[in-house]
Amino acid sequence: MTIAPEPETAPTGLPDTEPRGESESVGTVVLAGLANLVIAVAKLVAGLFSGSAAMLSEAAHSFADTVTEIFLYVALRRGGKPADEEHPFGYGKESYVWAFIAALFTFVGGAGFSIYHGVRTIVEGESGGAYLASYIVLAVSFVAEGSSFLKARRQVRDESRRWRTTPSRFLRLTADTTVKAVYFEDSAALIGLVVAAAGLGLTQLTGSELWDGLASVVIGLLLLVVAFVLARSNVSLLVGRAVPRRVHNQIAADLRSIPVVTGIPTLLTMQIGPGDILVAAKVDFDDDAPGKDIEAASDEAERRLRERFPEIRYVFLDPTRGQPGRDHIDGGLDR
Numbered sequence: 634m635t636i637a638p639e640p641e642t643a644p645t646g647l648p649d650t651e652p653r654g655e656s657e658s659v660g661t662v663v664l665a666g667l668a669n670l671v672i673a674v675a676k677l678v679a680g681l682f683s684g685s686a687a688m689l690s691e692a693a694h695s696f697a698d699t700v701t702e703i704f705l706y707v708a709l710r711r712g713g714k715p716a717d718e719e720h721p722f723g724y725g726k727e728s729y730v731w732a733f734i735a736a737l738f739t740f741v742g743g744a745g746f747s748i749y750h751g752v753r754t755i756v757e758g759e760s761g762g763a764y765l766a767s768y769i770v771l772a773v774s775f776v777a778e779g780s781s782f783l784k785a786r787r788q789v790r791d792e793s794r795r796w797r798t799t800p801s802r803f804l805r806l807t808a809d810t811t812v813k814a815v816y817f818e819d820s821a822a823l824i825g826l827v828v829a830a831a832g833l834g835l836t837q838l839t840g841s842e843l844w845d846g847l848a849s850v851v852i853g854l855l856l857l858v859v860a861f862v863l864a865r866s867n868v869s870l871l872v873g874r875a876v877p878r879r880v881h882n883q884i885a886a887d888l889r890s891i892p893v894v895t896g897i898p899t900l901l902t903m904q905i906g907p908g909d910i911l912v913a914a915k916v917d918f919d920d921d922a923p924g925k926d927i928e929a930a931s932d933e934a935e936r937r938l939r940e941r942f943p944e945i946r947y948v949f950l951d952p953t954r955g956q957p958g959r960d961h962i963d964g965g966l967d968r
Contacts (some may be wrong), residue, residue: 658811658907659709661788665781665815666702669695669822672774679770683763686754686842687829688770690747690849694825694856695774697743698818704735705811712906722947725906726871732810733867739818740860744853751849758842767833775826782819788812798879806877806966808870808904814863821859825852874966876902876910880942881965884912887937893922893930895957900964909946912938917955927952 673695680688712728786800789812793803807813832848835841875881885897896917903911916934918927935948 658788658809659706661781661785661815662702662705662709662811664784665819666699666706668777668781669699669702672777673699675770676774679763679767683767685767685829685833685836686750686845687832687848687852688767690750690852691771691774691825691829693746693750694743694822694852697739697856698822700742701735701739701814701818704731704738705814708732708735709811722905722911723909725904725909728907729810729867729870732814733864733871735814736860736863736867739856740864744856744860747849747853747856749853751846751851751853754842754846754849764833764837768830771826771830771833775823778819778822778826781815782823785812785816785819789816808874809907810863810867810870811907813866817859817863821855825855828852828855870904873903876904876965878963878965878967882962883941884938884945885960885962885964887941888914888916888934889960891930891933891937893919893926894934895919896955897960898953898955900961902965905946908944910942910944911947911949912945913949913951914961915951915953915955917957917959918952920954 673692676688676692676695679685680692708728708731711731712725714724714727716723789800789803792807792809792812793800796803798806804813804816828848828851832845832851835844876884881900881902884902885900888894888897888900894916897914898917899915901913905911918930922930931950934950938945938948
């Protein structure tokens with residue numbers, strides 16, 4: 634038996650609450666992109682003027698983040714397209730493709746340049762100067778990046794409350810890779826600014842360009858970590874990641890609570906987009922239940938699941954003869 638969403642309840646492939654979340658993610662990405670572009674230009678000017686490897690690395694960092702935000706914006710727009718005959722489950726997974734490309738660009742464009750330029754500065758000992766201009770740019774950049782980070786953190790906090798979990802666990806398990814990318818990139822940017830300031834300060838105090846070069850290398854390594862975490866998360870979602878274990882068990886409990894259901898021997902879930910979940914289950918119905926009761930129970934199952942988790946887009950139930958009381962619990966993602 635197959636249960637599909639009613640056309641009048643979800644014509645675009647998204648529940649009523651999703652457009653607001655998507656709009657908030659778009660706002661977070663746009664704000665981060667504009668902030669990074671302005672900051673990148675300021676850092677580049679200061680870096681060229683002073684010759685600081687750390688400042689040039691920070692400029693590369695911000696330019697990489699700007700391009701990343703463009704990819705994330707495309708991910709949101711492309712992933713939000715409604716389902717059609719060619720893609721009956723929608724385009725949600727396309728957002729993970731673009732987010733993965735964004736992570737790769739951070740790896741190549743930001744981390745690669747920062748590490749290379751830092752090592753070059755350490756080896757060649759390029760001289761720097763104009764420290765005051767660099768400090769001013771770093772201070773202004775910290776304020777701008779901080780504003781973007783606070784917006785991303787507010788969205789993470791609100792979403793974690795809605796899912797009744799902690800912000801750290803939400804960031805680990807969320808399928809919304811855009812807000813996750815902005816949060817981690819802004820966090821890395823703030824840390825990178827502190828590292829760059831420390832490198833400049835130590836270089837100014839000691840007269841050795843070693844500290845400036847080391848700061849550049851540290852910034853590059855920081856970007857490597859962020860790129861790896863984001864790329865790994867997107868690959869997992871592209872392959873077809875299950876929902877968190879708590880959600881899996883709640884879905885099983887809701888199905889099991891229907892009177893004519895005697896067991897849920899198999900329950901499979903998959904994130905098919907940032908706001909879309911697919912549920913497929915083999916359900917053992919009471920052998921004495923008439924067909925109309927099974928149909929009514931199937932409708933009730935869909936209603937209960939979508940009422941509790943509006944992100945559930947598709948529900949497929951397969952009546953299966955099984956052993957009463959045998960339920961598939963403790964499945965899904967648990968980390």
